[in-house]
Amino acid sequence: MIGPGDENQIVVWSQGRPPLRRGDLRLRAAQLAHRIGDRSGELVWIATADPRATLLAVTAAMGRCRPAVVPVTVPAGGLPALCSGGLPTLVVHDSASVAAGWARSAGIATLDVDATTPGPDVDLRAGSIGLWTSGSTGRPRLVELQPSHIEAAVTGVIGILGLSPLDISLGIAPLDHTLGLLTSAFAALAAGGGVVLAPGGSVSSLRHLCAQAPPTWCAAAPTAMRLLPAIGDLPALRFLRTSGAGMPPDLAERLENRYGVPAVNAYAMTEAPGEITSQPLVRAASRRSGSVGVPTLSRVEIRPADVAAGPDPDIGTVWVSGSNILTGSADGRLNTGDLGYLTTDGELVLTGRLDDVVNRGGEKISPHWVETVTAAHPDVAECAAFPLPQATGDTLLGLAVVLRGPTDERTVRHYLAGRLSPAALPHRIYIVPQLPRSARGKLTRRLLAVQLGLVASTPPDPQAHHQPPGHSTTGTRSKPRKT
Missing domain, CATH: 3.30.300.30 (ANL, C-terminal domain)
Structure with a gap:
């Protein structure tokens, strides 16, 4: 997912690390790919705490194994719960990772991404990526996106957002989510642009990085978006986009007033990366609470649901289909488990989860x-x-x-x-x-x-x-x- 362009152009900035040029990113990933080797069909965990190490490791591992990005918030005691998706044969880690010790105690091979082991480089490949989602059960479940889903999501985001080599993404979403990895990082790099990797960064570190590489766009969850005003002016900014959870209308209005750019909602999920729907990249005169815009990369269908919806009589279950959707069903449609309805102008409004519905004496x-x-x-x-x-x-x-x-x-x-x-x-x-x-x-x-x-x-x-x-x-x- 490293796009074309000048190999000497800086494309990655991160806290506490020197910037990476496109050629250096490509070379380091290729050298790490050689160290990982060909492990066709084997599950390999990418358990790195540093986001730059995660980007390198995922880029290197794709097409050589089944890489799965371990959520950075999982403590050592929570790692066994991830094994429901299978036991890894290799754990790629960095010095700050908690997974290396656990892997060694379990007899699993480890590879330090930071170790300086000069060696030949190999061709980088397209391949699958595994990400964990908790879904509606609260228990981790591994979702393995195939190259076709990843390609559809990344190229779709580039086209819809109009990304170019002049754009720099402010990546404050974790790379163990599709929002952080595919949208903020891969789409930015594939378009020939750059990315500031700063998930979980402090306001001071974000301010410093944004001064080095003024971002032109940011895709993140609403909780992270609330940090932006504390960073200060972002003069190159073109738009703000959130998915994973809807941006409350009052937050969108505050951000638009502060930066003078559109702040929009999109709808995506682990099994449907990139986006399913999105609001247009324009400042809105008014906002409908819960709206995530109109279908873009995917088709949306509302199927009847037996729910007492009060003011939302047309509420139903949201089903989606498209080239970016991992369905696992014969008809190519995915039941998102979300509840919502389509407005007369085609907007999808989400109202909650089907498993959140409460059955009281037969009335849901x-x-x-x-x-x-x-x-x-x-x-x-x-x-x-x-x-x-x-x-x-x-x-x-x-x-x-x-x-x-x-x-x-x-x-x-x-x-x-x-x-x-x-x-x-x-x-x-x-x-x-x-x-x-x-x-x-x-x-x-x-x-x-x-x-x-x-x-x-x-x-x-x-x-x-x-x-x-x-x-x-x-x-x-x-x-x-x-x-």
Whole structure:
């Protein structure tokens, strides 16, 4: 995925490392490919903490084995859970990786990407890439994208975003996600441009890197986008794009006002990299909450779902198909598990996950309905409806609320009583300091009941990165209040 161009052009910038020229990137990846060797059909983990090492290792390993990028947030104790996708025969690591020790203790071969071992280089190849996703179960599942999916995603993103050799991507999304690896890095390089690799970087390091290489675009989750104003001016910026989780309209408006460029939502997933839908790269006069734009690289179909959707009567399950989609089904369609609807002008509006739907006495309640009504209260900053499993096998509805005013639980309950059907009224309302979100900015509803201490613990999501609702940002524990 290293595009054509001047071999002396700098194309990679990263924290604490000298910039890489296109020729150096190609040579180092080719030398590492020689060290990896031909391991056709073998699963090889790329377990590198440094993003530049990850980029080199993935580029080198493609077409020589089945490379799988280990999520950088997984601790050593969480690595065995990833073996449900198979035991690796080799673990490629760097000096900061926690995986090398685990691999040696398990009798698995290791290769240090930073070791200076001069040797011949070999041709770089196209090949598959494996990424872990937690899906709806919370348990890691390996998704292996084939060369055709990767090519369709990368070339599609280049065309839709109009990327050129003059563009530099600000890569603040982790490279163990398709957003970070395929969109931010591979698409930028394949277009002949460059990438600033800075996922998880501090504001000061981001400011320094952006001064070295002024970015022209950024694709990241909303949580990372919130950091941008602290960096300062980005005079070369053309647009901001998010996927993985929708950018709230107020955040998009703030970013557009700050930088004077479009801030848009796109829709993609591990099995559907690049994008499924996207909003146009223009500043919007108004925004529809939940909208992720119109179909671009994929076809979208809404199939009926047995859900009481309240204000969204046409809500259904989102199915997608296209050359970038890993379906695994005979008809070439993928059930995303997301709920949504298409507007009259073709926009896809996402309203939640099918597995988040709560069945109360036979009536299936969409959390989005409850959340939309609750969020209209002027003193509610954020909210999340979630299932409360009971020992009897029944499921009740819980509601976690983040307040920005003096309202209490009873006032919120009274407000909802006149606006929701009896079945949709929450059984319990919990006031929490913040909602848990994954590293991609997604709301993790399935963890709410666990983190509030209402149900037994479940296996952790290795890609989750959040502050439990029962904790404040200062680390002082505060118990959630309920009615």
